Amino acid sequence: xxxxxxxxxxxxxxxxxxxxxxxxxxxxxxxxxxxxxxxxxxxxxxxxxxxxxxxxxxxxxxxxxxxxxxxxxxxxxxxxxxxxxxxxxxxxxxxxxxxxxxxxxxxxxxxxxxxxxxxxxxxxxxxxxxxxxxxxxxxxxxxxxxxxxxxxxxxxxxxxxxxxxxxxxxxxxxxxxxxxxxxxxxxxxxxxxxxxxxxxxxxxxxxxxxxxxxxxxxxxxxxxxxxxxxxxxxxxxxxxxxxxxxxxxxxxxxxxxxxxxxxxxxxxxxxxxxxxxxxxxxxxxxxxxxxxxxxxxxxxxxxxxxxxxxxxxxxxxxxxxxxxxxxxxxxxxxxxxxxxxxxxxxxxxxxxxxxxxxxxxxxxxxxxxxxxxxxxxxxxxxxxxxxxxxxxxxxx
Amino acid sequence: xxxxxxxxxxxxxxxxxxxxxxxxxxxxxxxxxxxxxxxxxxxxxxxxxxxxxxxxxxxxxxxxxxxxxxxxxxxxxxxxxxxxxxxxxxxxxxxxxxxxxxxxxxxxxxxxxxxxxxxxxxxxxxxxxxxxxxxxxxxxxxxxxxxxxxxxxxxxxxxxxxxxxxxxxxxxxxxxxxxxxxxxxxxxxxxxxxxxxxxxxxxxxxxxxxxxxxxxxxxxxxxxxxxxxxxxxxxxxxxxxxxxxxxxxxxxxxxxxxxxxxxxxxxxxxxxxxxxxxxxxxxxxxxxxxxxxxxxxxxxxxxxxxxxxxxxxxxxxxxxxxxxxxxxxxxxxxxxxxxxxxxxxxxxxxxxx
Numbered sequence: 001x002x003x004x005x006x007x008x009x010x011x012x013x014x015x016x017x018x019x020x021x022x023x024x025x026x027x028x029x030x031x032x033x034x035x036x037x038x039x040x041x042x043x044x045x046x047x048x049x050x051x052x053x054x055x056x057x058x059x060x061x062x063x064x065x066x067x068x069x070x071x072x073x074x075x076x077x078x079x080x081x082x083x084x085x086x087x088x089x090x091x092x093x094x095x096x097x098x099x100x101x102x103x104x105x106x107x108x109x110x111x112x113x114x115x116x117x118x119x120x121x122x123x124x125x126x127x128x129x130x131x132x133x134x135x136x137x138x139x140x141x142x143x144x145x146x147x148x149x150x151x152x153x154x155x156x157x158x159x160x161x162x163x164x165x166x167x168x169x170x171x172x173x174x175x176x177x178x179x180x181x182x183x184x185x186x187x188x189x190x191x192x193x194x195x196x197x198x199x200x201x202x203x204x205x206x207x208x209x210x211x212x213x214x215x216x217x218x219x220x221x222x223x224x225x226x227x228x229x230x231x232x233x234x235x236x237x238x239x240x241x242x243x244x245x246x247x248x249x250x251x252x253x254x255x256x257x258x259x260x261x262x263x264x265x266x267x268x269x270x271x272x273x274x275x276x277x278x279x280x281x282x283x284x285x286x287x288x289x290x291x292x293x294x295x296x297x298x299x300x301x302x303x304x305x306x307x308x309x310x311x312x313x314x315x316x317x318x319x320x321x322x323x324x325x326x327x328x329x330x331x332x333x334x335x336x337x338x339x340x341x342x343x344x345x346x347x348x349x350x351x352x353x354x355x356x357x358x359x360x361x362x363x364x365x366x367x368x369x370x371x372x373x374x375x376x377x378x379x380x381x382x383x384x385x386x387x388x389x390x391x392x393x394x395x396x
Numbered sequence: 397x398x399x400x401x402x403x404x405x406x407x408x409x410x411x412x413x414x415x416x417x418x419x420x421x422x423x424x425x426x427x428x429x430x431x432x433x434x435x436x437x438x439x440x441x442x443x444x445x446x447x448x449x450x451x452x453x454x455x456x457x458x459x460x461x462x463x464x465x466x467x468x469x470x471x472x473x474x475x476x477x478x479x480x481x482x483x484x485x486x487x488x489x490x491x492x493x494x495x496x497x498x499x500x501x502x503x504x505x506x507x508x509x510x511x512x513x514x515x516x517x518x519x520x521x522x523x524x525x526x527x528x529x530x531x532x533x534x535x536x537x538x539x540x541x542x543x544x545x546x547x548x549x550x551x552x553x554x555x556x557x558x559x560x561x562x563x564x565x566x567x568x569x570x571x572x573x574x575x576x577x578x579x580x581x582x583x584x585x586x587x588x589x590x591x592x593x594x595x596x597x598x599x600x601x602x603x604x605x606x607x608x609x610x611x612x613x614x615x616x617x618x619x620x621x622x623x624x625x626x627x628x629x630x631x632x633x634x635x636x637x638x639x640x641x642x643x644x645x646x647x648x649x650x651x652x653x654x655x656x657x658x659x660x661x662x663x664x665x666x667x668x669x670x671x672x673x674x675x676x677x678x679x680x681x682x683x684x685x686x687x688x689x690x691x692x693x694x695x696x697x698x699x700x701x702x703x704x705x706x707x708x709x710x711x712x713x714x715x716x717x718x719x720x721x722x723x724x725x726x727x728x729x730x731x732x733x734x735x736x737x738x739x740x741x742x743x744x745x746x747x748x749x
Binding site: 042111116126130135136137142147149154157174190191194195199256265269305384385396 | 505
């Protein structure tokens, strides 16, 4: 059973609204830059997809009191979720059985790393101790959209938001909820910057997914949320439907805590499950928004899995991470918005920075902005712990 | 629609709950504000070299899940769904401390790799070679219940037939110190600690892991049926009664149909009033509490689930968890209610097989 998407909201390094993001995508404008909001010894070496607004500016947008204890993750999430709810033209959030399924990997780590020792000396910053908690971040997002109901959060590293969308769709399908706001949020933190640095998968350049000479990923921060609603609400409220979630699948690579298997078993299984649910054939996919982090391991594994599914007829595909950087738990939310924009505007966003085909296979991503009728988009997201997720978005 | 049977369980907690029969020996703590898990021997479960690198939460999770699968006679489940409030907090702390103390230099990836919240579920999958659906829920005191709900929907729809569902949370020193700073953890001066006769705010903190095998077929050793559950982000005290009655109504039940209620009292006088608010609803049936045994932590309610399912299977309530003196000859329906600091409320309904 398909699930209607009736609203979306996003804040990323390429724009503070859906419209701004779309404008950057079609003008091929990257959001990658040197870092300015975080003090780190890597600031001159790495490029990141940073949102150039301070926490104070974000809090002001949300009309929060100055003594609020929101982490940056909660601030970004609340802004995107509010946009999504406004976009869906929801006047009373609790008029139907409603829920929020959020996703994050860092939660309030930005504050924890800032005040780690200071907490013991300065009472004023102690208000942030409880903001570390992932659930606390989601609770704040729920408060900002006036939601009283089911709120939960998924944290499966870089596939988190895809899984939030998946659970949301399942809750609508089963009748457990009538309306659910789903997505993810992750702020940049020294914790993740250094974590990926130690794994030696951070690029010192602009990331180049599926390129033979790719050097790794750029991190980014962002938040994006969708509103999913039941057919009953869509009819009753005469909603404009942006697109539908028609298929989803999650599988585990069960290969290694951080690396993907060489043949992309988990990715292959996830895509297969999504096709089975959507009841469509791989040949019907018009565009793949790939996970494409530009790490040597991901792109090889994902490319192989794509070939296993699509054979000789791989549809147009691209990774939009050269625009935004890898926004971790939020990535699948961001890319869900881009998939919906592709469907709405019948346009494929190019895979920036690609020059040379990988030696392992002959896959060339879409390199220019391409207009064509788009009915079905497949979006992949993979995370640490072997977590592999696929979503299929459809026009009808 | 298929039913959702609890066919196996494993529990590692601050009590001897792993290799023993149900609550046969317990210790009541009145003097420690943090109680650590009594971990089983991992020798048969995890190769020693691997065990040394593994976080406590992962090891407890592996032990609990191994037992849950064994009891249900399942080798590899179709899916693994985990709940955790803090994830692998000890690895997060180690990595964070190293990066702050060494000004972002000389770092190694091991702690970072293990710090992601889905490490427990991922390591179980890796150990079992389980390529199925694998989710991790992280949302305070409803982390475990979110996992239960997800599993229940999939079993009832026959998307999967056997799902390993569980929860794991570990303590870690820095976080515990921070929790003391903001009175989440009780003060030394609040001793002797007690859950029911408390006159202080805050809780006795702990850790543990509980896993259950849920299947859509009844087996000889089935514990109980997971009938229904509901999650709610926040409630005022005066809304609790209607939260419970509308949940029962939705499941075509009356208050009188409930035989036992299992409450999440944790000795925090600022919030145990939520449970007092439901007292009058359930004043003619046995009431059960368990956090005096498990301590409080984000997924302590999974310990409560283990208690409730065991009561249904054994058809007896151990004296040590009784809150009142009501007796019943047999129990067919048990209701669990839990919340933390007035947030993340859950209701879980179990019934006799």
